[in-house]
Amino acid sequence: MHIDAPPPSQRNLLDLLDAEVASGSSSTPLQPSKNAANNTATPTPPGQSTPFTLAAASEAMKRARLAQEFNLTQLSQGPIAPIRGIDINGEDPLVHMSNYVQRGLENDSKGWTVKKSIEYLGAQTKDDILPGMEVRLLEHQWIGVAWMVKQETETESKGGILADDMGLGKTVQMLAAMSINMPAMDAKVRVTLIVVPAALLQQWKDEVETKTNGLFRAHIHHGKDKLRSKKDMKDLDVVITSYQTLCQDFVIPKGLEDWEVEDFIEKKGGLLARTQFFRVIADEAQYIRNRSTQSSLSLAYVRAKHRWALTGTPVTNTLADIYGIIRFGHFRPWNDYPSFNNHIIKVQNEDAPLAGERAQAVLKPLIMRRTKDSQLEGQPILRLPKKDIELVKLDFTPDERQIYDDIEGQTHVRINKYIAQGTLVKNYSFVLVLILRLRQLTCHPQLILAQSGELDDPSLIVGTDAEKERSRATKLMGRPWVESVIRRFMARAQLGFGDDDPALGADCPVCHDLFTTITGRLLPCGHQICVDCLEDRMNSDIAHDGIFGEGSEKENLKAEQEYERAVAQGLRPCPTCNQMLNLKGDKIFKSAAFEPTKEEVKENKRKRREAWKTAGVRRRPDRIFSDDDDDDDSDIEIEDGPAKKSFDEMGMDDSDDDFPDLDKIIEQPVKKRKSDQGNIYASGKLVGSDDEDMDSDVDLDGLQPKKKKKKGSNMGKKRVGKGDNQAMYERWARSDDDIEPSTKMIRLLELLKEWDASGDKTIVYSQWTSMLDLVDTVFSIHGITALRFDGRMDRQQRDAVLAAFKRTGGPKVILISTKCGSVGLNLVSANRVINLDLSWNYAAESQAYDRCHRIGQDKPVWIKRLVVEDTIEERMLKLQDVKVGLAEAALGEGTGTRLHKMSVKEIKFLFGMTKPKEQQTLQQMLVQPESDDDGADSDAIEEDSD
Ligand SMILES: [Zn+2]
Ligand SMILES: [Zn+2]
Incomplete structure (x- = not known):
């Protein structure tokens, strides 16, 4: 076997290459092209037949085109001109070059049509299933498989590079080609070796088992499941291993002469080094692009008849990338480094267009690459059936309407009070809970009439529970960790809805739903996730980011080891920072326990005030929640918050009665706390019945669950005159066989x-x-x-x-x-x-x-x-429309809006407290200055009581 084969005459190779480039042929001389016309190169002008003249003419045209493409004309314009591509503004010229080479190779069917491919593979129609396969091939896959089979059976290269975009099914095409070109039953060499990143080992085995019809016996050769001898491999068709495991079998002692290496590997290497394979497949072949890495060398030394590189990104950095893959494939004659280097890599600097053309000529006969958005025979390559989405608007029954209106009415009282007091921002966590509850109410009243289950039950985090949770965190994570979390939560409580820091975000980084401190969980890294996504994540297979082998070998190795450790220990990555965490462990905390207590808020405020007095920081009056900025006692900024808002802008207050009555609102009080000692997340009924400004006649503490019996029988605790309602509420609180x-x-x-x-x-x-x-x-x-x-x-x-x-x-x-x-x-x-x-x-x-x-x-x-209709859900939809619309207008795209950022007006609209006036759109209403409004918004900021 020859890895770096002795160079043929360099002159010969060069002639060969340039004849390729010039004639526009898509093949090496060893593989005559069936399909020269399909090529991207300039067509041969008619009437010119000698390769030499042709070369000159064609070359001139291409150079002109490429010079334009690379802006190369600037390279030779005297002393003021840049001397190299790198001096030219814009893309790195090397990257530009590799993109150019790759683009020239895309979406070339190499003369295959769908029909021709189906015939070649011995099938009748595109709906046929190939023998041995369990799944139908898509049209582009028929072409891919036919091409692959032909590469293996009718060309000198006996393999190639399948470089389709992710999502086009490289694996299924590989398996189909394997099922067509099987080794003879009695062949001694039968095993296909598949080398993959560790994260894909199981996935590959699953694919072999589910996409084919029991055709291949596959084994993962890794960790404790490593095969020990060739005998172990006797009954296998497929061995799947990781790059790292493979490398261990190809360790070459220092001081060995080149000519001794192969002999050493074959005789003294590990099992995979000593084995002759039928086929070797390098998945995510970007791992082997860099020829000097251990992975790249080891793969090149694997002995096999057929060789396939699968990758979605064949060339990304430099043309030198190509060499690692060509060498792996033993694709002659280009697997000779000195000539590859002389004719392509070195030429990049002197004559980029020529190097690019040569690189394409080398790759063309070896590679098939289709892109997701491309066309095949006049149709998009990925055609999905139509998707019909209908918004079905429903009307509540009178019962549900009454319950909904009652409860929403109570939220109005609460929110108006916050607005009047200027404490809306401070109570933001609580407002989120109200939004959540009203949304659930549109599904079924029982969801909030009978809160059950530990996970979203706010009553479980009351004073002492929170203290317990905090002391548990202090013990496990240390005091500084707990303090920093509280500090960040403090900043959030003060910044409210306008915050952009994902660590503080009001939406879950996974599902992007608005979440609350009740459903929030704190991870050891300090980031949050909603409880549903936490559970899903801990029980799912470990997810990888789909990006492999793009780093240096050291980085790749580190990533592999991290992954393996994570698998062994059942760890999962934090969705925000990707740190591997034990999500099933005890270092997961309920976010609600870290909401700052009133004392902490006060203390924080006092400290900041002092800090300000010594520093004299000016405030910045740019807060969404405020239009008030002339309070001279408010020039304090918060270091913790990214937006550095001042206290008065945040609606801070000191007075006891302004402290949020969260305990009164979500559920019945479980525990009476001392006025100065409670936690704002303590539970309560949906709206406090002891509130002077309660104007609603239904009291939610009367509707509360069977399981909370601390107040005795809850039913019947409702306000006077609500006898009929009580029966109705009780009926809707059922979840048994008599459920409404x-x-x-x-x-x-x-x-x-x-x-x-x-x-x-x-x-x-x-x-x-x-x-x-x-x-x-x-x-x-x-x-x-x-x-x-x-x-x-x-x-x-x-x-x-x-x-x-x-x-x-x-x-x-x-x-x-x-x-x-x-x-x-x-x-x-x-x-x-x-x-x-x-x-x-x-x-x-x-x-x-x-x-x-x-x-x-x-x-x-x-x-x-x-x-x-006419619920928070429908208004949420309208708000989405307007906000996404506004963002689209501003950014030219519909993504990236942070919908949880809400102004007072938006919150009032969401709760149904305001609506656009006649002849006014929602957007107009939302963007109109406060003074044109009913004035209720302008008092969002309280006076500082100190
Ligand atoms: Zn979530
Ligand atoms: Zn994290």
């Missing part, structure tokens, strides 16, 4: 009935597992069989549920938590979706729909988004 189906549930049942005849499968989404529980109950009453998929299930349970759902004749409905399995969950067996609740961020919703609207879906997809 909500408006959304009734429509859900109707839709399922209507769709039943179609035979299609349906996904039912809700963000709240408690809602899915209720739907489950309603389904069982109506005899509907449904599967359930949620974040608490472990991998095995998930696999079992998905397999059952996929099965023809299996259950036709699956209940899924919107927040669950966002990474890679494939549900194409369903093509109907009913979403019971809108997401705060539409992108999250859209991602959930795409679990069934993705490659593999062959039916139209029908999506129904249920929304109840």
Whole structure:
């Protein structure tokens, strides 16, 4: 075997290359092109036939074109001109060059049509399934597989580079090619070795097992499952290993002469070095681009008849990248480094266009690369069936309307009070809870009438619980950690909704739903995540970022080791900083416990005031929550907050009665706290009944759950004259077989009935597992069989549920938590979706729909988004429209808005406290200056009472 083969005459190679470049042929002389016309190079002018003249003419044209492309004319314009490409503003010329080379190779079908490919592979139609395969090939995949089989069986290279974009199915094409070109039954050499990043080991084995029909016996050669001898390999068809494990078998002692190396490896190397393979596949082949790395060398030394490099990014940095892959493939004659270096790499600096053309000529016969947005035979390469999304507007029943209005009315009282006192910002955590509760109310009143379950039950974090949680954190994480968390939460409490720091964010970094300190969990790294996403993450397979081998070998190795350690210990990455954490461990804390207490707020304020007095910092009057900036006692800035807002802008206050009555609002009080000692997250009823300004006649503490009995019988504690209501509330608080189906549930049942005849499968989404529980109950009453998929299930349970759902004749409905399995969950067996609740961020919703609207879906997809009119949900939708619209106008795109950033006006609109005047759009209302409004907003900032 020759890794760096002795160079043939350099002159010969050069002639060969340039004849290639000049003639526009897509092949090396060893592989005559079937398809020269399909080539991107300039066509041969007619009437000119000698290669030499041709070369000259064609070269001149190309140089002119490339000179333009690279702006190379500037290179030779005297002393004021830049002397090198690097001096020219813009892209790094090397990157520019590699992009150019790569682009020239894209979307070339090399003469194959879909029809021709199907015939070549012995099939009849594109819907046929290849023998040994379990899945149908897409059109571009038929072409890819035909090309690959031909590369293996009819060319000298016996392999090649499949460089399709991610998402086009490189793995399935590789497996299909393997199933067509099998080694003879009695062949001694039968095993295909697949080398992959450690993170993909299991995924590859799963693909071999699910995409093919038991054709290949596959083994992961890694860690404790390493094979010991060739005998162990006897009954295997596929061995999957990691780059790191492979390298261990190819350690070459120092001082060995070049000619001794191969002999040493074959005789004294590790098992993989001593084995002759039928085929070797380097997945994520960017690992081997750098020829000097151990991975690149080891792969090149592997002995195999067929050699494939799979990568989505064949050339990214420099043309030298190509060499590592060519050498791995033993693709002659270019696997000779001195000539590759002389003719391509070195030429980059002197004659970039020529180097680029040569690089393309070398790669062209070896590579197939299609891009996601390309066309194939006049159609987009990835064609999905149509997706029909309908917003289904519903009206509450009179019961539900009354309950909703009662409770929303109580939130108005509360919010008006905050606005009047200027404490809205300070109570921001609490306002978020109100938003959450009202959204749940549109699904089913029971969700808030009978709060249950530890996870979203605010009453579990009351005074002493919070203290316990903090002292637990102090013990496990140390005091400085706890203090820094409290400091950050303090800043958030003071900055409110306008904050941009993800560490403090009001939306979960995973599902992007608005979340609250109740549903928030603090990770050891100090970042937060919502409890649903936390559960989903800890129970899912470890997710990788999909970027492999782009660093140096040392960095790659470190990443691999980190990954393996994480797998061994069951760790998962923080969604914000990617640090590997034990999410099942005891170092996960309830965010609510770190909300600053009143004393801490006071103390913080006092300290800042003192700090200001010595420093004399000026405040900046640019806060969304404030239009008040002339309070001379307020020139204090907060170091912790990114926006550095001053206290008065934040609606800080010192007075006792201004302290948030959170305990009165969410649920019934579980514990009476001393006026100065409580925590603002202490639980309470939805709206305080002892409030003077309570104008609502329904008191939520009368509606509270069975499980909270500390106040004795809750039912019946309602205000006078509400006897009828009480019965109604009690009825709607049931979750047993006598459950009242909500408006959304009734429509859900109707839709399922209507769709039943179609035979299609349906996904039912809700963000709240408690809602899915209720739907489950309603389904069982109506005899509907449904599967359930949620974040608490472990991998095995998930696999079992998905397999059952996929099965023809299996259950036709699956209940899924919107927040669950966002990474890679494939549900194409369903093509109907009913979403019971809108997401705060539409992108999250859209991602959930795409679990069934993705490659593999062959039916139209029908999506129904249920929304109840005249509720917070519908207003949320309007607000989204306006805010996304505004952002689009400003940025030219619809992404990147932080919807949780809300002004007082937006909050009032969301709760239904204001609406646009006649002939006024919501947008006009929201952007209009405060003075034109009813004036209620301008008092958002309280007077500083000190
Ligand atoms: Zn989340
Ligand atoms: Zn983190």
